[in-house]
Amino acid sequence: MARRKLLGAVALAGVVALTAAACGSDDGSSSDGKKTITIGFQGVLSGDNQQLGINALYGVETAVAEANADANLPFKLKLVQSDDAGSPDQGPTAAQKLIDNSDVLAVVGPMFSGATKASEPLYSQAGLLSVSPSATNPALTTLGFRTFYRVIAPDTVQGTADADYIATVLKAKKVFSLDDKSDYGTGLSAALEKELKAKGVTVVHDGINPTKNYTSEATKIISEKPDVLFYSGYYAELALLSKALHDKGFRGITVSGDGSLDAKYVEQAGAAAAEGTYLTCPCSDANSDPNAAAFVESYKKINGGARPGTYSGEAYDATNALIEVFKNLGDNLSRESVAEAFGKVDYQGVTKLVKFQPNGEVEGANDFIYRVKNGQIVVLGNTVDLIKS
Amino acid sequence: MGFADQFWQLTVDGLMVGSLYAVIALGYTLVYGVLQLINFAHSEVFMLGAFGGLFAARGLLPGGATPSGLTSVGLVAAGLAVGAACGAAAAFTLERVAYRPLRRRSAPRLAYLISAIGASLFAVNLAGKEFGRQNVPVPDLFANGTLFHFFGAQVSTQTVVVFGAAVVMLVLLDRLVARTRLGQGIRAVAQDADTAVLMGVNVERVIILTFVIGGLLAGAGGFLYAMTFNASYNMGFVPGVKAFTAAVLGGIGNVRGAMLGGILLGLVESYGGYVFQASYKDVIAFLVLVGILMVRPSGLLGVRLGRAA
Numbered sequence: 262m263a264r265r266k267l268l269g270a271v272a273l274a275g276v277v278a279l280t281a282a283a284c285g286s287d288d289g290s291s292s293d294g295k296k297t298i299t300i301g302f303q304g305v306l307s308g309d310n311q312q313l314g315i316n317a318l319y320g321v322e323t324a325v326a327e328a329n330a331d332a333n334l335p336f337k338l339k340l341v342q343s344d345d346a347g348s349p350d351q352g353p354t355a356a357q358k359l360i361d362n363s364d365v366l367a368v369v370g371p372m373f374s375g376a377t378k379a380s381e382p383l384y385s386q387a388g389l390l391s392v393s394p395s396a397t398n399p400a401l402t403t404l405g406f407r408t409f410y411r412v413i414a415p416d417t418v419q420g421t422a423d424a425d426y427i428a429t430v431l432k433a434k435k436v437f438s439l440d441d442k443s444d445y446g447t448g449l450s451a452a453l454e455k456e457l458k459a460k461g462v463t464v465v466h467d468g469i470n471p472t473k474n475y476t477s478e479a480t481k482i483i484s485e486k487p488d489v490l491f492y493s494g495y496y497a498e499l500a501l502l503s504k505a506l507h508d509k510g511f512r513g514i515t516v517s518g519d520g521s522l523d524a525k526y527v528e529q530a531g532a533a534a535a536e537g538t539y540l541t542c543p544c545s546d547a548n549s550d551p552n553a554a555a556f557v558e559s560y561k562k563i564n565g566g567a568r569p570g571t572y573s574g575e576a577y578d579a580t581n582a583l584i585e586v587f588k589n590l591g592d593n594l595s596r597e598s599v600a601e602a603f604g605k606v607d608y609q610g611v612t613k614l615v616k617f618q619p620n621g622e623v624e625g626a627n628d629f630i631y632r633v634k635n636g637q638i639v640v641l642g643n644t645v646d647l648i649k650s
Numbered sequence: 651m652g653f654a655d656q657f658w659q660l661t662v663d664g665l666m667v668g669s670l671y672a673v674i675a676l677g678y679t680l681v682y683g684v685l686q687l688i689n690f691a692h693s694e695v696f697m698l699g700a701f702g703g704l705f706a707a708r709g710l711l712p713g714g715a716t717p718s719g720l721t722s723v724g725l726v727a728a729g730l731a732v733g734a735a736c737g738a739a740a741a742f743t744l745e746r747v748a749y750r751p752l753r754r755r756s757a758p759r760l761a762y763l764i765s766a767i768g769a770s771l772f773a774v775n776l777a778g779k780e781f782g783r784q785n786v787p788v789p790d791l792f793a794n795g796t797l798f799h800f801f802g803a804q805v806s807t808q809t810v811v812v813f814g815a816a817v818v819m820l821v822l823l824d825r826l827v828a829r830t831r832l833g834q835g836i837r838a839v840a841q842d843a844d845t846a847v848l849m850g851v852n853v854e855r856v857i858i859l860t861f862v863i864g865g866l867l868a869g870a871g872g873f874l875y876a877m878t879f880n881a882s883y884n885m886g887f888v889p890g891v892k893a894f895t896a897a898v899l900g901g902i903g904n905v906r907g908a909m910l911g912g913i914l915l916g917l918v919e920s921y922g923g924y925v926f927q928a929s930y931k932d933v934i935a936f937l938v939l940v941g942i943l944m945v946r947p948s949g950l951l952g953v954r955l956g957r958a959a
Contacts, residue, residue, distance in 0.1 A: 307783050308783065309785055309882065311783060442929070468929065472929075472931075473879040473885070474667060474919075475928075476663040476667065476920065477663060477919070477928055478923070478928045480659050480660060481656075481924055481928070484655065497784070497785050500785065501880060504879075507794065508808055508878075509659075509796075509804050509806065510795065510796045528787060529785050529786075529880055531790050533716070
């Protein structure tokens with residue numbers, strides 16, 4: 262008797278699921294007669310460094326909400342999320358999920374370089390456009406991915422600018438370059454070290470996979486007595502490293518890249534350990550940019566008061582550039598037409614002019630320096646200007 | 651820059667981490683002693699204790715500047731106490747929910763293992779849902795900095811607090827097992843549970859209390875660990891495996907063996923992480939384990955709990 266009941270329940274659940282699936286795939290037109298365009302988001306929505314993914318997702322959602330509130334647009338947007346946890350292992354699965362959804366015409370993401378490298382072969386094969394707001398490994402645009410674009414400068418730009426800043430403004434004679442052995446970390450540290458050596462700075466290199474216990478690494482760093490420690494990796498690990506260094510009374514300057522630029526770094530390291538750290542990014546700070554005021558306002562309204570973080574502006578621009586392409590294409594919408602048209606897009610975003618070189622790199626490339634002061638991350642300015650002055 | 655110059659610094663680091671491994675390892679060893687069972691959910695007891703202590707410290711923390719003096723002492727003590735209480739509560743619940751029903755039905759050994767893994771997965775994901783899936787820091791409870799130098803090694807306030815608290819717990823536990831009636835009971839059950847019943851030992855009560863003691867230690871240890879390495883929903887896994895290794899290294903079921911194993915593992919990791927690349931730290935730790943087990947298959951002090959103390 263019990264068994265029969267169970268069987269009934271299973272059958273019922275099956276029917277419900279089928280109905281739901283059938284309803285889900287019906288997206289010809291919404292209630293007000295507009296057609297619906299579906300876009301995907303692939304990014305790091307779980308794991309130690311998920312704040313960066315949330316920043317980007319909120320940026321995409323802001324653009325989508327604004328578009329859907331715009332009565333003049335001939336379509337509505339629908340967003341499908343796919344979480345890759347920032348890991349190369351889970352990247353392909355997350356990408357496949359969006360590829361298999363035939364409604365998805367374009368994707369914002371992936372976010373981390375390792376996950377991007379693992380996911381892009383699938384997107385290329387499927388002819389599905391993917392626009393990364395944040396994957397900065399220099400090699401990504403040289404691997405023959407047909408449908409890959411990014412709205413952020415590669416780490417050759419960031420690494421080189423940072424090295425110049427460290428050599429000329431911080432006047433470092435010896436730099437300890439530590440990376441997290443990820444695609445992002447190794448790409449950034451390689452670009453940095455090349456330029457540092459060209460400037461005659463002594464470089465000590467080391468790599469350490471993400472861990473919790475940085476005590477012996479901190480001892481190693483301190484024993485080398487560097488003027489500057491540069492960490493190429495993400496904020497959760499830098500926070501633990503800073504804690505360990507502070508615990509041992511490290512006297513040098515700590516510098517890290519865009520992967521560490523988030524308020525969570527200061528929170529997790531503790532204000533005392535994070536104080537004075539320099540953080541760099543090929544991204545400007547929307548919160549202090551007068552041209553982005555409308556975006557910041559809208560972002561806060563749509564995301565329950567949260568302030569834009571690292572990559573929020575880039576994700577917002579990527580989504581708006583897609584919307585621009587959808588507008589121009591009119592009824593001729595397919596994965597192919599979108600991917601082809603996106604290469605020719607020319608859209609003024611809040612972070613930069615979104616316009617691409619033939620290899621998929623964005624044209625305008627800047628690097629900015631930030632610093633932790635009194636427990637807050639404040640922007641010091643554009644690296645080139647800082648070096649000049 | 652060589653290893654010799656940093657020897658004392660690495661020793662201090664190793665002792666601190668090792669003392670935490672020892673505290674957690676005791677939980678494995680005690681339960682194994684009385685039940686001949688590896689409690690694989692012990693790492694989650696550790697994690698829940700860490701969050702308990704963290705929230706207590708955060709709740710009691712007065713606003714403004716980093717506290718100092720007696721306030722700091724009180725906050726650390728409160729964090730340890732609440733962490734220990736949460737650990738004990740988690741261990742008690744675990745025993746009730748995941749083990750006792752199986753024991754009542756005289757289930758085969760493998761069933762306990764599956765049950766432990768299930769409980770562990772449940773606790774990890776519940777914590778991830780409730781506390782978020784990011785690292786959560788313990789607020790600064792005292793101004794951390796170099797307290798004194800020891801053969802040229804910098805010893806920070808935090809290291810002293812963590813190591814000191816861990817050693818006090820280890821000594822108390824050792825006394826408890828060796829000197830008290832409860833300790834006698836634990837040793838009796840470990841030696842021969844059936845005979846212990848005939849001698850009037852309440853085995854159920856001893857088992858529950860063994861879990862609770864392991865939970866107290868792991869919970870307080872979790873809080874100490876989180877002060878240094880931040881808390882997170884999945885923080886238990888790696889220290890759990892390390893502590894289990896430490897318990898095996900010292901001879902599982904042996905209280906002093908677990909302590910020795912923990913300290914030894916911490917030291918080996920610290921030296922190894924410096925001499926080789928830091929990423930090889932775990933590899934070196936396990937190489938040592940394999941090496942020692944090849945020579946002494948039952949661990950360094952390989953005797954059972956009953957005869958150990």
